[in-house]
Amino acid sequence: MVLPTTHELLVPGPDGVLHSSAGPESLSQNPEHSDVPFDPPTPLLFDTVLFPTDFSGMSTSIISQLGKIPGIKDLMLIHFQNETDSSARQQAERQIAIQKEQLGCTGINVMTRVDVAPDGSIPRAILKANRTDKAALIVIGARKGILSGSLLGRCATDVLTRSQCHVLIMRSDSPRFFSLKKPEADPNTIVSKILYATDFSSSADDALNGLKRINGISEVILLHVIQRNGIDPGARERNVKEVEERLNRIHDDLKSAGISSSIRIRYGTPSKQICMAAAEENATMILMSRYGRMDYLMQIPVGNTTKKVAKISKTPVLVFFSEIHLVIRVRELLAHEFQIAEIIWLDYHQNKSDRNTDRIFCVFVEDTPVSVSRCKRHTDGIEVDGVFTWEEFRGKGYARMAMEALVSACGDNDLYMHATLPLVTFYKSLGFTPIPEKELPPTIRERYAWAIGDMAGSDVCPMKRISTA
Numbered sequence: 001m002v003l004p005t006t007h008e009l010l011v012p013g014p015d016g017v018l019h020s021s022a023g024p025e026s027l028s029q030n031p032e033h034s035d036v037p038f039d040p041p042t043p044l045l046f047d048t049v050l051f052p053t054d055f056s057g058m059s060t061s062i063i064s065q066l067g068k069i070p071g072i073k074d075l076m077l078i079h080f081q082n083e084t085d086s087s088a089r090q091q092a093e094r095q096i097a098i099q100k101e102q103l104g105c106t107g108i109n110v111m112t113r114v115d116v117a118p119d120g121s122i123p124r125a126i127l128k129a130n131r132t133d134k135a136a137l138i139v140i141g142a143r144k145g146i147l148s149g150s151l152l153g154r155c156a157t158d159v160l161t162r163s164q165c166h167v168l169i170m171r172s173d174s175p176r177f178f179s180l181k182k183p184e185a186d187p188n189t190i191v192s193k194i195l196y197a198t199d200f201s202s203s204a205d206d207a208l209n210g211l212k213r214i215n216g217i218s219e220v221i222l223l224h225v226i227q228r229n230g231i232d233p234g235a236r237e238r239n240v241k242e243v244e245e246r247l248n249r250i251h252d253d254l255k256s257a258g259i260s261s262s263i264r265i266r267y268g269t270p271s272k273q274i275c276m277a278a279a280e281e282n283a284t285m286i287l288m289s290r291y292g293r294m295d296y297l298m299q300i301p302v303g304n305t306t307k308k309v310a311k312i313s314k315t316p317v318l319v320f321f322s323e324i325h326l327v328i329r330v331r332e333l334l335a336h337e338f339q340i341a342e343i344i345w346l347d348y349h350q351n352k353s354d355r356n357t358d359r360i361f362c363v364f365v366e367d368t369p370v371s372v373s374r375c376k377r378h379t380d381g382i383e384v385d386g387v388f389t390w391e392e393f394r395g396k397g398y399a400r401m402a403m404e405a406l407v408s409a410c411g412d413n414d415l416y417m418h419a420t421l422p423l424v425t426f427y428k429s430l431g432f433t434p435i436p437e438k439e440l441p442p443t444i445r446e447r448y449a450w451a452i453g454d455m456a457g458s459d460v461c462p463m464k465r466i467s468t469a
Contacts, residue, residue, distance in 0.1 A: 045166070045213045050076045050135035052126045055095045058141045062170050063099050066139065067106035068189040070216040074109045076133050080117045080125045089114055123158035130165060139168045142310075160310060160319060161301050166210070168285075169310050169317045188218075188284060190316055195221040195283040197274045197309075200246055201293035202366075207320035208250065211287055212257050220254060220261040221281050222247050225270040240265065271308035278315040286317045291324070297365050298392050299324055328398075329364045330405045333372075337362075341372045344388060361405040363389075363398045373402035375410055381441035382410060384417040384465075403430055412469035416444050418460040432463040439464065 046069050053059040066075060077100060079092050092114045100110050117125035130138055142156040160167050168190075191214050198204040211220065224243050247263045254261045264281075266273040278286050288306050295303035302319075310317050333340060338353035341360045345351060353360060354376070363371040371389035375382050384406065387399045407415070407430055419427045424434065437445060437455055440462050448458060455461060 045210055046071045046137050048072075048074045048076070048133070048135045049137045049139055050078065050126075050130050050133060051139045052078050052080065052122070052129075053096065053099060054141075055079070055092070055099070056141070058171070060099065060102070062139065062141050063102050065170075065190060067103050067108060069137075069139075070189065070191055070214055072108055074111065075103070076111050076113070076129070076135060078113045078115070078126070078129055080115055080122050082117060082120055082122070084116050123155050123162070126155075126159055127162055127164075130163065135165060137166045137168055138163055139170060142169050142171050156310075157307075160307070163321065166321050167319045169313075169319070171314060171316070189216055190285050191216050192218045192284045193221070193282065194219075194285050194287050195223055195274070195278045195281060195315075196287045197223045197225070197270070198247075198250070198289075199224070199270075199292050201289065201291070201296060203289040203291045203293075203296050203320075203322050206322035207287060207289040210320050212254070212259065217259055220259055221264055221277070221283060222250055222254075222261050223264045223266065223274065223277055225266050225268065225273045227270065228267055270305045271312065274305075274309050275313045275315070278313060283315055286313060286315050288317065288319055290319050290321050294392075296324060297326070297368055297370075299326070299396070326365055328401070330401045331362065331364070332405070332409060333360045333362050340369050341374065344369060344372050344390060359406070359410060361402050361409070363401045363405075365393065365398070371398035371402045373399075373406045375406055375415065378441060378443040380443050381416050382413050383444045383447075384415050386417070386420075386423075400426075400430075403427075407431065407465070411465065412467055414467045415465040416440055417463050418444075418448055418455075419463045421456070421459050421461055424461050424463070427463055430465070432465045435462050435464045437462050 049066065049069065049072050051059075051062065051066060053063070063077075066072065077096060079096050081088060081092060093112075096112045096114060100112055103110055113129075115125070115129075126138070126140075138159060140156045140159050142153055156169060160169070194211065194214075194217060196208065196211055198208065211217070224247060226239065226243065243265055244263070247265070251261050251263055264277060266277060274286060274288075277283075286309060288309060290302055290306055291300065292303040292305055295306075306319055310319065335355040338355065338358070338360060340362060341353055353374070357377045358374055359377075360372055360374045362369050370393040371387065373387040374385045376385055387402050387406075389399045389402075411431075415432070417427070417432065419432065437448075445462075448455065448460065
């Protein structure tokens with residue numbers, strides 16, 4: 001998946017004001033997120049649906065409900081085989097024709113297709129078909145994994161993890177929608193009573209905007225789960241109050257859109273509480289964003305909570321897909337912000353910053369600090385004290401961004417450092433070159449005096465970057 005980003009470098013100018021090296025237009029690419037962002041006009045959420053069928057009883061039950069999905073115009077009913085046998089294909093074509101007839105006079109344009117999975121992978125074939133047909137929604141039946149014990153089988157898991165559109169997971173053990181009653185016997189549809197779970201992230205906001213484009217909703221349950229932790233009672237009370245205020249704003253926004261909603265706050269493990277709430281509220285569907293806040297920042301394909309809900313929920317789950325557009329800022333920290341670096345350093349070497357000698361540069365992903373670099377001004381030279389990145393954010397180039405910001409701001413002076421041996425190549429790419437220990441300024445060399453000249457044995461290499469001034 002291509003994950004676009006916006007990157008800007010902010011450094012204090014002579015006036016002490018932070019200036020952007022990317023120009024003022026870059027700032028407009030990161031609007032402040034409100035709890036309910038502006039919702040521009042968009043197409044129907046479910047206008048084109050892809051449903052891969054395996055001709056099981058569950059597939060037949062799901063098809064009986066597809067006609068009740070609001071806004072559906074086109075349905076692509078597909079079946080993939082692992083073999084090329086002509087008789088098997090003919091049998092599949094007869095079965096898919098029978099399933100097409102189930103939809104009757106619903107007014108839906110139904111297209112059928114029987115094909116062979118090119119490499120034997122049904123999930124990959126489904127995803128490839130969707131890239132070609134550009135469906136807005138993949139509906140997939142999920143059955144319990146025999147080996148894993150999960151309520152989400154391997155095919156459904158693969159499709160959920162790698163899809164580039166919304167995914168609706170349905171099961172045959174959802175009695176309200178898979179009974180023997182005729183569809184018209186139940187006035188409710190799958191979107192009649194939606195439980196919307198939110199962590200107030202930007203991706204959850206996207207899911208909320210998608211919810212507002214669904215026709216036929218009778219009621220929405222707004223749910224936020226607070227995880228229990230060791231915070232003091234006062235902080236917990238403030239947290240609950242903030243959650244209530246945010247949910248009330250969403251409630252008011254839905255009311256203005258003509259959608260009735262009620263608020264629920266629960267405590268505990270989010271995935272378990274979401275599924276329990278859906279069952280207790282008799283919800284017809286759970287709506288969740290594909291990523292939680294940290295999942296979004298770390299660019300994880302599917303968030304941990306969302307995946308767990310999909311695995312354990314007996315209520316249909318709509319996983320709302322939104323593109324990841326991270327805004328990445330790199331800037332020098334002001335003196336009163338040095339505590340940001342100290343928090344990141346806590347698990348590293350637990351050292352403290354010095355406002356009188358340090359310059360610290362930080363990479364922010366959205367508003368989360370993830371990587372810092374530092375240099376220290378000595379009486380006889382400037383020492384680069386390395387770079388550190390949160391473990392969860394490593395391997396994404398943030399350390400390089402932090403160091404490039406430092407070099408850009410401080411490179412008009414000679415820079416010295418004791419580089420750890422595994423990072424020598426990295427620092428060479430930034431213009432540093434190995435030097436004999438004796439060429440280090442005395443106060444900088446003194447830091448490793450305990451090594452008695454055995455730099456390699458201490459896993460470090462003295463390095464220097466010559467001034468560009």
